[in-house]
Amino acid sequence: MPTLVNQEAHGDEAGALLGFLDAQRGAVRRTLHGLSDEQALLKPSASELSLFGVLKHVAEVEVGWVEDAKQVTRSIPRDHSTWHLSFEPEEGQATVKEVLAFWDEAVAETEKFIRSLPDLNGTFPLPPAPWFPEGSVRSMRFLLLTLTQEFARHAGHADIIRETIDGKTAFELIDAVAAGR
Numbered sequence: 001m002p003t004l005v006n007q008e009a010h011g012d013e014a015g016a017l018l019g020f021l022d023a024q025r026g027a028v029r030r031t032l033h034g035l036s037d038e039q040a041l042l043k044p045s046a047s048e049l050s051l052f053g054v055l056k057h058v059a060e061v062e063v064g065w066v067e068d069a070k071q072v073t074r075s076i077p078r079d080h081s082t083w084h085l086s087f088e089p090e091e092g093q094a095t096v097k098e099v100l101a102f103w104d105e106a107v108a109e110t111e112k113f114i115r116s117l118p119d120l121n122g123t124f125p126l127p128p129a130p131w132f133p134e135g136s137v138r139s140m141r142f143l144l145l146t147l148t149q150e151f152a153r154h155a156g157h158a159d160i161i162r163e164t165i166d167g168k169t170a171f172e173l174i175d176a177v178a179a180g181r
Contacts, residue, residue: 003027003174014114017144024151025107028058030173031158032096034181035165040096041089044164047157051165052096053087054158058151059103060086066110069124069143110147114140 003026005019032040032051040052060076067074078086093099114120120141126132138146159170168176 013141014117014120014144017120017141017148018111018114021110021144021148021151022107024148024155025058025103027155027170028054028151028158029100030170030177031155031162032100033173033177034168035096035162037095039165042161042165045161047161049087049157049161051158051161052089052099054154054161055096055103056088056093056099057086058154059099059106061150062103062106062110062147065143065147066106066113068127069140070113071124074127114144120144 003023005023032055035051037052040055041050043050060078063076064074064078076086089095093102117140120139122140123137124140124143126136126138128134162168162173
């Protein structure tokens with residue numbers, strides 16, 4: 001693990017899970033440290049992923065899952081015909097700075113929502129989708145674990161993309177961010 005997650009207050013399960021989630025968010029964010037928008041759009045591996053695309057995708061994923069948990073209509077509807085747009089620049093989200101601002105708002109909303117719950121045992125129905133069993137419900141705990149898993153997966157992709165762009169590894173980026181350079 002490249003960073004240590006701060007110890008949660010005893011008995012604060014939500015805080016502990018939010019801490020691990022935030023550690024994975026940081027892992028994705030650090031891969032963009034010091035890059036231009038043009039570099040963030042590079043697709044230097046066999047994959048079609050760019051660092052910009054990973055960033056935009058995880059931001060949209062967080063918004064979508066929290067909206068599902070709140071049982072509100074998704075603000076960014078995606079289907080098979082528009083899924084690719086979650087990885088590409090669009091109006092209002094064409095720069096890394098714009099997507100980071102969007103994600104910062106999503107992060108604040110996730111924290112506010114989770115902290116408003118009495119515990120993580122509340123449930124929500126999963127939306128209709130071919131990959132979800134019909135009638136499935138999940139807990140708020142599941143929501144946080146799913147986001148953590150999603151971001152960890154994409155943080156690994158982002159590490160490989162970044163290292164391919166300029167040779168910088170996660171440890172070097174942790175040091176650079178900590179040193180403010």
